[in-house]
Amino acid sequence: MKKISGSDAIMQVLVKEGVQTIFGYPGGAIMPIYDALYNYSDKLNHILTRHEQGAIHAAQGYSRVSGKVGVCFATSGPGATNLITGLADAQIDSTPLVCITGQVPSHLLGTDAFQESDIIGISMPVTKWNNQITNADKISEIMSKAFYIAASGRPGPVLIDITKDAQFAKIKFTYKKCEKIRSYHPYPILNKDSIKKASDLINNSKKPLILVGQGVLLSNAEKELIQFSEKSGIPMASTLLGLSAISCIHKNYVGFLGMHGNYGPNIKTNEADLLIAIGMRFDDRVTGDTSKYGINAKIIHIEIDQSEINKIIKVDVAINADAKQALINLLPFINKNEYKNWMSEFKKCDEIEFNKIIKKELNHDGKEIKMTEVIHLISEMTDGKSIIVTDVGQHQMIASRYYKFTKPKSNITSGGLGTMGFALPASLGAKLGQPKREVIAIIGDGGIQMTIQELATISQYNIGVKIILLNNNFLGMVRQWQELFFENRYSFTEMKNPDFQKIAEGYGIKNNKVENKSKLKKSIQKLLDYKNAYLLEVVVEKEENVFPMVTSGDSVSNIRLE
Amino acid sequence: MKKKGIYQFKRSKKESKEYTLSVLTENKAGLLNHITIIFNRRKMNIDSLNVSSTEVKGVSRFTIVVNSSKEKIIKVVNHINKLIDVLAAFLYEEDEIYYQEIALYKLSTKMFLKGDLVEKIIIRKYGAKILKIEEDHIIIQKTGTKVGTQKLYDELEKFGSILEFVRSGRVAVSKSKRKTKNFIKELEKIKSNKLNIK
Structure with missing residues (x-):
């Protein structure tokens, strides 16, 4: 058998695991891998981002829209540490990634060598698994485990650190995909008893409500969820990361849960007699005060990760299983039913929310453009069919509230970690993951400046992302809290921003700026019609607030409409 | 406008108790770090920790003693169980296990020879063993609970300084x-x- 280098072995692993796109940034300790990559340019498409954080967020965006494992490369030391935010983000939002970092030669480990950092130690709390390869003979075993662990069960990020000598070493290489690890049980055996107990609760409930989480998207259970909801007649509400799992125009869809969610699903959480949580983890932004959450309800929790069960909310029936598997097994036991009165109560709540908030937001006399209007227009003009990538803050909440998703895997946002700077790189990854779909990045003026260098990546590779920059020259969400809870003391939230058009121009990206409401629709149309990347800056009202709002630590029943 | 304390999280005063965790793992470098991070993140202090290989090749056992509320420790155990290289984590209350600790006491030979210390206290009362007698020091070994080894320490301390414990x-x-x-x-x-969907 002919011997190959450790780096060539890595390339073969990637090809065998079906990897097509890699996001990365080279450097000293990963040069042998980049050298091997040079021979694989026909099989592996490498995107050079402008920062390692950009690379990992791009890999996240790529994975979230395609369901594939996102892959990124970084060098040792600062290259590796720049991945940390993305790893933490992928860990909390369950995104499968395999990150490969170069490391100083093994004889220099622990010597404070140039660009040495203990990335295994540093990344431990923010990865699903990590491992260091110092012996090239281990590449096959460890890399196959990495891909298996990242993608199976509740997905997550894996980091593999490879010393430079292991990249150079010559080995006899064969590869076998990992199918089993004795200490790792990603798919719990379904307990039929729990299915029976859950179906009894479901069939006997008067006011049930389904809470849809990202688990539905991760297990591709969108169809099964619709069948379950249509047969049982139970209304569905979605968490932030669950958005787009069900079409927002489905008759049983009653809205978005949580702090800035819709009025109905929040207030009805405490009137429901049964909550069926599917692939969600009762984040504090969804529950508010947990002691006043679901107060009249029994709770069924369908969840693949056993450690999430009873973590925040004590449940009555736990179905520790993959969402799709659970729904398929549950369906035959469910009686056909409908909840006309209960459903109409949600409609009434929608009317209240419309009259108190939405109507005013969309039909106001003010000269300034509201973020709400922009999102509402985009939603209508794209029929809710686009992939929407959002950053973090007011624009994120408004996009989640007003974009009416009609296709799954279309809402890409940093939910758990709330990472500003996520959207721009994630959107370029998303476009590469779904090149035929329209990808629209909606970003605030704060967030875009955290990873603005990725405009160069978009430009270099002609990635047709549509960027809508909602500019209010404020860190809007923090300003809103300062207004509401800190007596208008706007401490360091106002920003003097650069000329974004000039910046886009500098990067060679087509751009436009709109300040006048009458020109908004036309400008958006122009952006949508353009074949390549486009940045549209929309100057929006300076001090717009996002409502409704459940104050942090308050009960969902006390959701504020103003 | 109502100003509710945004940062006020309720801290429940749940009863804290001693728990013993027995964790079977693959013998993998870095796993100790991975496990202690889980305690550290919740600001929990480990009272005692023992790591050793088991009778099964390639399998290690961590025995961890902590004081915690039941609610909190169950979440910790779930989290440990989630680690890829952990085979299983078991949680025990005091009456579910037999347990021992070992203590070594180094005394000066001079002090040791005073009176009937050996016979009465060390051997009869505490069931301790003499491991080694050297010209200038003597090593005593006692197994038992923390309370027992502490009692012997306190008693020996009365006779003069213990060199090392x-x-x-x-x-x-x-x-x-x-x-x-x-x-x-x-x-x-x-x-x-694998996912088996029927």
Whole structure:
């Protein structure tokens, strides 16, 4: 058998695991891998981002829209540490990634060598698994485990650190995909008893409500969820990361849960007699005060990760299983039913929310453009069919509230970690993951400046992302809290921003700026019609607030409409 | 406008108690770090820790003693169980295990020869053993609970200064009938590696 280098072995692993796109940034300790990559340019498409954080967020965006494992490369030391935010983000939002970092030669480990950092130690709390390869003979075993662990069960990020000598070493290489690890049980055996107990609760409930989480998207259970909801007649509400799992125009869809969610699903959480949580983890932004959450309800929790069960909310029936598997097994036991009165109560709540908030937001006399209007227009003009990538803050909440998703895997946002700077790189990854779909990045003026260098990546590779920059020259969400809870003391939230058009121009990206409401629709149309990347800056009202709002630590029943 | 304390999170005063965790793991570098991070993140202090290889090749056992509320420790155990290289984590209350610690006492030979210390206190009262007698120092060994080894320490201290005292972490066996070897064999048989949707 002919011997190959450790780096060539890595390339073969990637090809065998079906990897097509890699996001990365080279450097000293990963040069042998980049050298091997040079021979694989026909099989592996490498995107050079402008920062390692950009690379990992791009890999996240790529994975979230395609369901594939996102892959990124970084060098040792600062290259590796720049991945940390993305790893933490992928860990909390369950995104499968395999990150490969170069490391100083093994004889220099622990010597404070140039660009040495203990990335295994540093990344431990923010990865699903990590491992260091110092012996090239281990590449096959460890890399196959990495891909298996990242993608199976509740997905997550894996980091593999490879010393430079292991990249150079010559080995006899064969590869076998990992199918089993004795200490790792990603798919719990379904307990039929729990299915029976859950179906009894479901069939006997008067006011049930389904809470849809990202688990539905991760297990591709969108169809099964619709069948379950249509047969049982139970209304569905979605968490932030669950958005787009069900079409927002489905008759049983009653809205978005949580702090800035819709009025109905929040207030009805405490009137429901049964909550069926599917692939969600009762984040504090969804529950508010947990002691006043679901107060009249029994709770069924369908969840693949056993450690999430009873973590925040004590449940009555736990179905520790993959969402799709659970729904398929549950369906035959469910009686056909409908909840006309209960459903109409949600409609009434929608009317209240419309009259108190939405109507005013969309039909106001003010000269300034509201973020709400922009999102509402985009939603209508794209029929809710686009992939929407959002950053973090007011624009994120408004996009989640007003974009009416009609296709799954279309809402890409940093939910758990709330990472500003996520959207721009994630959107370029998303476009590469779904090149035929329209990808629209909606970003605030704060967030875009955290990873603005990725405009160069978009430009270099002609990635047709549509960027809508909602500019209010404020860190809007923090300003809103300062207004509401800190007596208008706007401490360091106002920003003097650069000329974004000039910046886009500098990067060679087509751009436009709109300040006048009458020109908004036309400008958006122009952006949508353009074949390549486009940045549209929309100057929006300076001090717009996002409502409704459940104050942090308050009960969902006390959701504020103003 | 109502100003509710945004940062006020309720801290429940749940009763804290001693728990023993017995964790079977693959023998992998870095795992100790991975496990302690889980405690550290919740600001929990580990009272005692023992790591050793088991009778099964390639399998290690961590025995960890902590004071915690039941609610909190169950979440910690779930989190430990989630680590990829952990085979299983078991949680025990005091009455579910047999446990021991070992303590070594280094005394000066001079002090040791005073009176009937050996006979009366060390051997008869505490069941300790003399490990080694040298010209200038003597090593005594006692196994037992922390309370027992501490009592002997306190008594010896009355006779003059103890040169050195060390206490090991706890080792514990459960009262269950589970056999480690068989348990791992069973674990290998579970078909939870793939999703089987019927």
